[in-house]
Amino acid sequence: MAAMVLWLVTVVVVAVHSASAGVIEAEWEVKYKFWWPDCKEGMVMAINGQFPGPTINAVAGDTLIIHVTNKLSTEGVVIHWHGIRQIGTPWADGAAGVTQCAISPGETFTYNFTVDKAGTHFYHGHYGMQRSAGLYGMLIVRSPKERLRYDGEFNLLLSDWWHQSIHLQELFLSTSPMRWIGEPQSLLINGRGQSNCSQAAYFNKTIGLKQCTFRENDQCAPETLRVEPNRVYRLRIASTTALASLNLAVEGHELEVVEADGNYVAPFKVNDIDIYSGETYSVLLRTHSTPSSKHWISVGVRGRKPNTTQALTMLHYVGASDAERPIRPPPVTPRWDDYNRSKSFTNKIFAAKGYPPPPEKSDDQLILLNTQNLIDDYTKWAINNVSLSVPATPYLGSIRYNITPALHLKSPGKVLIGDYDIMKPPVNPNTTKGSGIYNFPSGIVVDVILQNANVLKGVVSEIHPWHLHGHDFWVLGYGEGKFKPGIDEKTYNLKNPPLRNTVVLYPFGWTALRFVTDNPGVWFFHCHIEPHLHMGMGVVFAEGVDRIGKMDIPDEALGCGLTRKWLMNRGRR
């Protein structure tokens, strides 16, 4: 299988700005549309009438100019380009309240940025819980000189879907006592799933679902992956789930993991992959020599007790007839709470050869305690005892124009852990709201240790996939229990840690990551589980504040809150 991946001697990690860099320009209209993502009608947030949104196919170095027009009735909207570092263009990151004001109904905002390096990415709404409404799509950046060898490729955008509207879900989460939204009604592969039938019911009548029958053009009918024998295919897999941690397997086929979050990893083979919300992977799949057969691709829930049937689609070898069915049942998703199995997968991920190692030492360290808390009987998530409440004035704007109230944005503190017992419900569950901002000078090395803890009730700790905007970071290591400062740092992998933008925090454990503050801007860092973020589970990293003050930020990005007022009055000063 080594021949499958041809590594160039010199791996170029730095940005590729080729002379032939192109421009991809598109006009997008966002509005609600009726759709049948899982064979039941629902409201999706569609882009140009499509769900999922259009796939962007770019080449490293390209400039993307996306004019987003909000055609919603009363809701603002933004688009976040997940995995794109936005070097020099932090205002184009699309995080509402952090890097820009939401685009108001009837208005158009132009995102103009460079996709500096190749990778498998996606984009999605980043305002309220609009990602859960289906506002997402793939963003593929190809390399002008791809180092992987394969014969064809497929995109698999994974998501989860609820039958209740996001507005109702938001109210559920922000009412007192909090009402949990529950497990998703279905899992979707490229926006297609089935909630009231199973394609594999013929294997097991006890599943309680009838066999699916699709009519042509059914929006819930799966897209099968048509392959030829004896070929290598690249599957670009991204998870934009609101909640679910997923496991993907292809019956009868090994997967060779080669890319994670837009960075090459040292190839390794597995029968299935775990993928958390916010993550992307590329895997290479070599087809058998038999020209006519069908095989299940299954996607199931892990990390939470599942109440959602597997999503299924098919690997369809050219010779097989459309009517033919797979002769073996879909792969069984590993037990949801077998965390050791999950960790075993995670621990196989290392940077590909050629990536330089991280800096040996850090200049600053944050230890961020993840807790579930209460504010006046409303359930919240908090980081170092501050539950994030994004202000009406975008951080990037208040810093750019040095607007006084912004300077009072309170930092939650670099360490709170102290003698906090992470193995038990909080002794004092109360917390406070805050802007969760941390300030870093340019050019330093920052370590962040994410520390998990027990939730409010029972002996439970949940999975949190944390995503950092504006950066790739090195994942230095994972540990069980409470992080021991001064000791656990010694276990860090400083040789070949993978570069990622999303990393999982396991129950009752810790995760350490390192990044360099080399990208002036204001970068959201948050749990990628949509309800968790909605309930305050995030912080904000302001970086190179002095440089932000000289940055050219389009006024359109800052037409709200105190920045709007400032911009309207600047001529009067």
Next chain:
Amino acid sequence: MAAMVLWLVTVVVVAVHSASAGVIEAEWEVKYKFWWPDCKEGMVMAINGQFPGPTINAVAGDTLIIHVTNKLSTEGVVIHWHGIRQIGTPWADGAAGVTQCAISPGETFTYNFTVDKAGTHFYHGHYGMQRSAGLYGMLIVRSPKERLRYDGEFNLLLSDWWHQSIHLQELFLSTSPMRWIGEPQSLLINGRGQSNCSQAAYFNKTIGLKQCTFRENDQCAPETLRVEPNRVYRLRIASTTALASLNLAVEGHELEVVEADGNYVAPFKVNDIDIYSGETYSVLLRTHSTPSSKHWISVGVRGRKPNTTQALTMLHYVGASDAERPIRPPPVTPRWDDYNRSKSFTNKIFAAKGYPPPPEKSDDQLILLNTQNLIDDYTKWAINNVSLSVPATPYLGSIRYNITPALHLKSPGKVLIGDYDIMKPPVNPNTTKGSGIYNFPSGIVVDVILQNANVLKGVVSEIHPWHLHGHDFWVLGYGEGKFKPGIDEKTYNLKNPPLRNTVVLYPFGWTALRFVTDNPGVWFFHCHIEPHLHMGMGVVFAEGVDRIGKMDIPDEALGCGLTRKWLMNRGRR
């Protein structure tokens, strides 16, 4: 009964600005909340956690300063002060896209205006279909020298309620083919109704609903009106329905109509009143001498084939026990399509003595044809063949700052009727979108004739209650069929037409109204049926454009679209 109403010799119609005018200041937070308006849980748009919103009790001449903070997740919001003329403060009228930009989540906007004359009014959301989400409340302006004599008063705010969210309703209406939202699931009196039971089931087991039983503090339990015998009560009745035309009756009691839309009318007695969305009435009710009995107050649907049970509450004479029930059944709502009965009620309404008559002649005349149309297979309503599409830049702002694109706002034409056959479906159902703006100089007299027509299919014409912002107008008359210019004007009542801000347009008929352009501003004029407005049934009157150009409008009202851009760049010019 004449003694009931004591008319002062001189009726003061002009604004009352007494030296003792007060200030009513309030901070309002708008957000969704779970509520049980009709004994079934739903999402309401609550103000300070209340549904309906708090009642404002003001005195003519008072200044209202209402700081509205948007605590919604992703939706903008505005509040329209229905019936308040906003003399000198058109920016405070609260019509999104017309007089201001919607208030974005997290932001606060301050409405600051004078309630210049006494009257029964209400306020409500005026963005998307947010009124339908329950964003409304009463606004009572009392006179320092009230001319009516009564012993007590009650507010009855009437509305209709759907179990489907407004977001789904909006999508229903804007999908192709259009899906109608259907009749409301319930009617509410002061936000309280019952959809799954009837308080009067004990009279008629065949109604199919079980007898209601309420627990204390049930949000759907009716507020009874507790009265003493031999007294006179003023019922202030307002309809903020999204759709339903209503009829209200009090079993065993006559109602003397004394006020309509904040203007006194010549008193007349009826057994029930018709009230259309956007209208308000005050009626005087004299209680009997029996100290202990209960009587139904019933509210039912008219003008559309009803599929909604009556809303009921009780008139509770002090001596009656809580457990006691009315011994007579609720009044039966008149047949929905007995339009002659409706017209008979409407034709009883004349201005009270002392109101000066309208100007004898008009300087300008619009004949506005109301049609149901298609734009690319999307169902719309249009006025003179233009379906209103409110632009992203508020009209008031584009006129204030003379922003060029605003000057291209196209007027739909003053007359379109021509040889249009209003009795049949349109020969050419296609229409166009437009900004629907009409420009009037200051100080002229304008006549508007609303002309109804047949809808797209079948032989049907619907009721449309039209509401004008910024003005009271004289209702000069109603007619059947097609308005005959040069002839029908002769039928106008120029002696004592009632002053109103909302007027009904009957099926296949016309309605004529007159107003004076004495209030510089931009005033929405639209069908008050929420789905109809959402589908384009409105126009905009710009009045005294030269004076608007000198007006002091808070920047906060115009922080969107081209006005935001203009305001941000003014210092650079």
